[in-house]
Amino acid sequence: MTRKKRSSRRDNKWNQMRDGLTNLSTAKGVEARETVPDIACGKCKNFSESPYASDGRGSCSVVKTGSDFTVDPPLILLEGDTGMMCMFNMDAAKCSHFDLMDIIDTDGNECADPQFRRAQRQMEKAMS
Amino acid sequence: MNSETLISQIQKFSVNDGPGFRTNVFLKGCPLHCAWCHNPETQSFGREIYWKTRLCVQCGECLEACPSEAINPPIAPEEAQKENSTYQKIITEKCDLCFKCVEACQYNALEIVGEPMSIDQILKEVEQDRVFYNNSGGGMTLSGGEPTAHGEFALKLLDAAKSRKLHLCLDTSGFCQWDILKQFVAKVDLVLYDLKHLDSKLHLKMTGVPNEPILDNLKKLTGTDYRIWLRILVIPDFSETIEYHRDVVKFLLTLPRKVDRIDLLPYHNWCEDKYKWLGRKWLMADYQAIDPVEVEILKDIYEMAGFNVTVGGSGFEN
Amino acid sequence: MKCVACGFEGPVDKFRYLYNARIDASMSMRQCPKCNEWNAVDELKDEALEIVNPGDAPWGKSAGIEGISA
Amino acid sequence: MATTAKEIKEFEEKQEWWWVAEKTRSSRLDYLRKAVWKKGALGGNYAPGIEIDLEFPELYTETWQENEGDPIMLRKAKSIGNVLENLPIFITDQSQIVGCVGSAPHNIVSYWQGASMINEEIYNEQGILPQPEEKSLERLAALNEYWGGNTALDELAKVLDPEDAVKFMSGAIGWGTPSSAVGYATKDFRHIGKGFENIIEEIDENMERTDKLLRGNPSPDLLPLYDKLPRWEAMQEVLDAAIEYAARYARLARIIAENFETDPKRKEELLRIAETCERVPAQPPRTLQESIQYDHFVQVVVRYETYEGAMPHRPDYLHGPFFDKDVNINKSITRDDALDLLGEHLIRTYEIGIFSPRWTREGLQGITGTWVWTMGGVNEDGTDACNDCTTAYMQVARLVRIANPTFSFRWHPKVKDELMREIFECIRHGLGYPSLRNDPILVENAMYWHGHPLREARQWVTQSCMSPCPPTKYGCQPFRMASATANCAKIVEYTLHNGYDNVVNMQMGPKTGNAVDFKTYDEFFEAWTKQMKWLLNILVRTVALGRAKDPEFFSRPILSAYYERAVETGTDAVDYTNGERGNAWVTAFTWVENADSLAAVKKLIYDDKKYTMAELIEALKNNWDGKEEMRLDFVNNAPKWGNDDDYVDDIMVQCLKTTAAHGKEIKCVCGNNIPILPENVSGNIHYANVVSALPNGRRLGDALYDGGISPGPGLDKKGPTAVLKSCGKIDHVLDGRAFLLNQRLSPTQLAGEKGYQLWKSYVKSWDDLGMDHVQFNMVDDSTLRAAQKDPEKYQEVIVRVAGYSAHFVDISRKTQDNIIQRTVQGLG
Known part of the structure; x- marks a missing residue:
C-alpha cells in the first residue's frame, strides 16, 4: 500500500502561477525559441504581455490558471480570479477562445501597452 | 461695507x-x-464673455442654450479660426449676460470675465x-x-x-x-x-x-x-x-x-x-x-x- | 466613428485608445484597427477630426500633440 | 574654421546652448564627447549599432562552471577575476581616463546570474545581437540554458510566498527586482580610498587573526568564522583582479606610447596614463588625474559584478582637495587641463552601458541608470563643503552637456553667491540639472527616519535620484531593493474596484468592500488606507526576503571589499546583520493621482452628489468611453493639487500622514522604519498602460503625472507660487522623504542678471516653505516642438525627465509629449 499523499497547504492557484512564472523560460535551443506558430497566444486579443518582463510571457484574460493546452482534449478553465500564464509563442491551436488581434504592435520604441505590444524580435518577424 | x-x-x-x-x-x-x-x-x-476661438468646435450647444438669440449659428471651426475671419460667436448687443451659454459649453470655449x-x-x-x-x-x-x-x-x-x-x-x-x-x-x-x-x-x-x-x-x-x-x-x-x-x-x-x-x-x-x-x-x-x-x-x-x-x-x- | 484615413467605420471603442492631448480637453488619439493610422478624436462627439502623422525618426512612431488642442 | 566670438554670441542670444558648448569647449573634449556612444535606450529600443557583450558572460560562465564546489562569493570572485584579467580592453584616442564596462566602446553588458527572464529578454531583443545573428543566437541560447532556473531571481521565486511572488511579478503594483542583480549601492568612499593593496593587507590581518582563533579553544563562537575565510579570500581575489585590470591598461598605454604613437604630446599623455594605472587603484591617489582614474576604476569594476543602476557619489568632495592642490597650489596643471579631466570624467561615465529590461528602459528613458552625483553640501562639522572643484564641475557640465551623470546640489544657506550663479547657468543652459536639494531638511530627515547621527547625516549622498544616504561605515545601504517601488495610483484604483485589477485580470489588493456601499468619504478613505497598507506590505515583504537571501543567491565580493564593515566582519556587504543602520524607503511612483482622485470623489460624489459612485465606477470600467462630459467635469470641476487650494491639499497631506504613520509601523531588514519617497523617473509613462482610468479624469493609456509631488500637467492653473505653496503644506521631514517637484520655467524670463535675481528669490521662498527638492526644465515649447519635427538638428537638447535628465531625442514620443504638456511657468 502506498502512503497517501497529503495535499500541500500551498498546493493552490498561486503556487501554480508561481511555477508558471519561473518555468516559462525554459525553452531549449534556438529552434524552440524561434518558432512562432500560426495560431499563437501572442497573436490573440486575450493575451496581455507582462508589464514586468519582455521575455515573451503574458497572461490570458479569458482562460484561467490551471488550464492546459498540451493534454488531449485540452483542459480549459474559465472560472477563477487569476488568468493563465502563457508565452507569446505558445501554440493556441487547441484553444477554443483564440481571437486574432486586429492590431499587433511590434514597435519596440514606444511604451508598453500589454494589450497590444508584442515586442519580441520573433514576433516582429512573424508579423512581417 | x-x-x-x-x-x-x-x-x-x-x-x-x-x-x-x-x-x-x-x-x-x-x-x-x-x-x-x-x-x-x-x-x-461690466461682466463679459470670452469666446476662445481655438477651443470652440462649433458644436452649437451654446446656441441651443441661449434664450436671447444672441449666438450666431456654427460655421466650420477652421473658418472661424482663420486669421481674417469676421465670424463672432456672441452677438453682444443681444446678450443679456445670463451665461447659460457658458454653462452649456463642454469645451471651455466660453468663459465669464469679471x-x-x-x-x-x-x-x-x-x-x-x-x-x-x-x-x-x-x-x-x-x-x-x-x-x-x-x-x-x-x-x-x-x-x-x-x-x-x-x-x-x-x-x-x-x-x-x-x-x-x-x-x-x-x-x-x-x-x-x-x-x-x-x-x-x-x-x-x-x-x-x-x-x-x-x-x-x-x-x-x-x-x-x-x-x-x-x-x-x-x-x-x-x-x-x-x-x-x-x-x-x-x-x-x-x-x-x-x-x-x-x-x-x-x-x-x-x-x-x-x-x-x-x-x-x-x-x-x-x-x-x-x-x-x-x-x-x-x-x-x-x-x-x-x-x-x-x-x-x-x-x-x- | 469613421477613420479619416481609410474610412473604416465602427464604434469608438473599436479604435485603440492611445493617449490624450491634454487631460482637460476632449481631444485624444486613437488608432484605426484597419489601417493603423492615428486619428485625432473629439471624444465629446465621437468624431475623428484628422490624421496625426507619425514622425519617421526611430524614437517616435507615434504622433505629436501639437496643433490638435489649444 | 574658427568660430568668432560674434557667432557664439548669436547662439547665446538664440539660447542654442548646445552650439555654444560645441564652439567653446576644448578640441579634446569635443572629440571625446562626439566619440562616445549613446547607451541609453531611445524610448524602448537601443540605438543602432549598440551590441550586447557576449564575451563578458562567456568568460564569467566558464569560470563559474569550473568552480562549482566553491562557496558562492569565492566562486563569483574567481569568475569576475577571469573577466577582469581577460576581457579585451581599449584606449580611446585623446582620452586620459581609461576603463570601460564591456569589451568594446559600443557594447552594453548584462549579468546572466541575475534573472532568467532578463536573459530571455536579451535573446528576444531587437537589434542588439552581434552579427552574424545566427551565431549570437546560439551563444545566447547556450548561456540561457545554463543559467535558466538557476539565477538569483529563480532561487528567490522558489522561497517567496507564492501569492506575493505572483503579485509582485505581475508588473502591476511595483517596479524593480528584489535582488542586488538589479539595484544600486552606496559606496563607502572613505574606506575605498585607502587603496586596494591596503585593503588586501587589512584582510590578511583579519584572516591571520581568525586562523589563530580557529586553532584555539573550541567554542560555538568559532563556527561562523569558517565561512568568513572564503569570503575574505573572495574579496582579495577581486581586489587583486582590479589591480591587474588597471595594470593591463598601463601595459597597453605603454605599448602604444613606445611602439606606435608618433605625436610626442600624446606619447607623454599615454605614459602618464600608464603611470596612473600603475598607481591606482592599488595605492591611494596623489593627483587629480589619479583621483579621477581611481574613482572611475571603482565605478567600472563594480559593474562587472552587477547592474549598478545608480551612482551615489560626491565627486567634488572627493576630488576637491586634489583639484585645489594641482590647479591652485602647485599649479602643476592649468585650470583648462583640469576641466578636460573633469569633462572626460563625465563622458567616461556616460559611456557605461548596461542592458536593462524593457520596463526599466521605459522607466529610465534615454539613460543607463540614474547616475546622480551629489555636489555641494556641508562637511561633517556643518561648514560649507563647496569648493573650487564644485564650480569646475558646473562649468564643464555646460561644455560637455552629458545627460548622465547629472548633478544634485545640496543647497544650504551658506552657499556662496558665485557658486549659485554657476548653478543657475547650468539650469539656464537647459541641462535640467543640478536639481536643488535642501540640505538642512534632508539632514534632519535622515536623522528622523533612520537615526543617522548628525555628523554622518551631514555626509549624505543621493543613493539614486533622490534619497539621501550617508556613505559611511554603518550608513551605506548595499541594496536599493531593501525597500521597494510602489505603483501608488493602484491604491485608489483598488479602493474603487474592491481590490480587483482590471488590467492584469487578477484579485490583487484586499477586498475592502464595494465602493458603492461607502456612505461617506471617510469610509472611502478608510478603504484607501487598507489598500495603501497592503501595497506597502507586500512590496516590502518581498524585497526584504530578497535582501536577506541575496548573499546566498547572488553575493557581492566587490561591494564587500568596498565596505569597511564587510571587510572587518568577513561578511557579504548585503548581509543585514553586519551593523548596517538601515536606510530603506519605498519609492512612491504615480502618487499624486491619489490626491486628485480622492478630491474628485469627495467633491462630486460625496459633497455635491452630482454623480453616484455606481455611475463613476461604470464610467471608469469603460475607460470613460461615451462619458466625456462627465470626465471633463471630474477634471475641471474638482480641485486639483498644485493650486494652493486647501480642499485638495488637505487630502494630499492626509494621504501622506496616513502613509507615514504606516511607515513607522513597518520595518526594513535592519529594523528601521520606512518613509515613502514620491517620485516617478519616467515610470509615469511606463505605467500609462497599466493603471486603469481614474477619477482625476485620466484614461488607461494616458501618461500619469510626472513628478513625486508635481501637479498634473496643465492642471496647475495658478502659477508657480501656488505650486510651491501647495507643496509647502507637506512636512518634508515627518511626512516622507525627498519629494520630487518638476518645474518648467520660461527661458525668456530668466535671461540676464534680473533672471538670476528672480530665480534666487524663488529659491529662497522654496527654502522658506521647507521643501527638499526642486528641479527645472528651462527649454521652451517651440524648441521642443522643433526638436520633435526635426530631431537631427536638435540632438543635443537636454530635458529634465524626472530625477534625471535625458537628451530630448532619446525619449519616446509619449514622454516627449508629456514634457511639453507640463505647464511652462511664465514667471509673470
Missing part, C-alpha cells in the same frame, strides 16, 4: 509690475480705451504668496482697468491690505481728479504711473481721453515725496521716435523732481487673441511687436539725462 467689485483676474507671481514677486489685482473698468491696451477685458465695468469679489476674498488670495513677497520685496499691485475709477472700494482695499502689512503698488493712468489720486497715492508704497503721450490730441485719438489731467497730476505728484516709477510706452507710429523721447526727457526735467525710475515698455501684440475672444477688433493688427533690443537706444537718452531706466520694468532690476 460688504460690497464687491468685479475683478478680471488676480495674477500671482507677476514680476514686471513693481519690485519683486507681486500679485496683480486687476479691477475691471477703465475710463481710457487705449488702442494698444493689453488687457481689453479690463476696460468695461468675478465679483469682496475685499476679504481678494486679500485672502493675495496673502497666499506672502512668503514670496518677503524674499523679493514684493507685494500687491492694484491695477486695472483704472483703480482710481473704483473709488471707495479700491481705497478700502488698499487700507485693508496696508493693515495686513503688504507692500503696495498703485498702477494708474493718472487720469482722474487730483483729489482722488492724492488719496490713493497716500496709501501705497510706490506709484506706477503711465505716460502715454505728450500730445493731447494724439492722446485723445488713441486713448479716448485728453492728457492734460494726466500731465497735471504727474506734476503735482512729483511735487510730493511719493515714490514714482514712470512707465513710458513705446508704441509704433505713436511714441517710438528718438525725437519724441527727447521731448519726453525735456518735459520730465520741467517737473519739480525727477521720477524715481523709468520703465520703457515696448509694444507687443500678445493680447491679440483677447480682442478676438471679446468680439472686438484689434486695431494694431498691422504692427509687429517691438524687440526690446531696439529700445536700448531710447534707454540711453533717458540715462544720459540722469534717469534710472529699465526696459520691460522688471521687479528684479536695481
